[in-house]
Amino acid sequence: MTHLSATEHIVTHLREAGLRVTPQRIAVYSELVRAHDHPTAADLFVRLRLDMPSLSQATIYNTLQVMAGMGLVRELSTTGEGPARYDADLHPHAHLVCTRCGRIDDFDSPALAMPAPGDFPSGSGYDVESMSVFFYGRCPACRAGARGDGGEDG
Amino acid sequence: MTHLSATEHIVTHLREAGLRVTPQRIAVYSELVRAHDHPTAADLFVRLRLDMPSLSQATIYNTLQVMAGMGLVRELSTTGEGPARYDADLHPHAHLVCTRCGRIDDFDSPALAMPAPGDFPSGSGYDVESMSVFFYGRCPACRAGARGDGGEDG
């Protein structure tokens, strides 16, 4: 759990899962680690095609599904508004969703009493494995009266 | 905010918003208040067509959009898995989402330190208006090895 590169990380996990290590999988994961703007499958497609013109959308979807299943990435869902977004940052944190431009920012709450796994509802009969906290509102750019094109990140 | 019927409630809000009071809007809202299973647009369509055969899906979607915009109902998003679900219960509460059958239950947390509006992230620059807390796991029926058809509510 030292500072392995994204490539090392995905390669290790794929090997351990008995899955094949392909350039496409490495590319998708690496881009997701590099990006901090919670891109959609389509975003990743556009960005990655620059370096890998043969890449197909189906492979992106497939790869994201595989990685989400391995627990390597997290699928975020805003409000049904638009496509799913993805996050390679697995440390527990909330998300700020702009209801105007759709941008998603991380919100790492020092003050906010974020429920810990121990607070998971146990009386409900559910076998809770994870949780999500979303805050909805307007991002700084949209508050400032900007047109709200959506966000670029890096 | 006394115990008005669902009809009284929606009629009042539509009037205040300068929108027309139609049987379809009353029906959709009333069914959403009656149901406690966070139905999808398609669920509502099936249920309401029994009493209102001419009702169309487009009207359901349109009505849900209008009511969500008015803040009368809340749109929930499970995990991007499947269609959006709706909730007419506006009091702050978390949701338990079954990752196996898609069922959603309310979770009203007495013990859980649910962030209050005052805890909303203010340093982020966002103008936060609402929040959602989702817990993901397996519902009692699915834990018990049931097939997981999804839930009826009554």
Next chain:
DNA sequence: CTTGCTGCAAAAGATTTGCACGTGC
């Protein structure tokens, strides 16, 4: 060499939209 993965394109599922008619106000 074997089998899983990729790329393509078509399919499937959910939601939105255009238009003509009906209806609330």
Next chain:
DNA sequence: GCACGTGCAAATCTTTTGCAGCAAG
């Protein structure tokens, strides 16, 4: 009576799937 809302069907958008060829192990 006017304009909004409804109903229908087609369009749009996102994601999944079938299949043939390629490449990882």
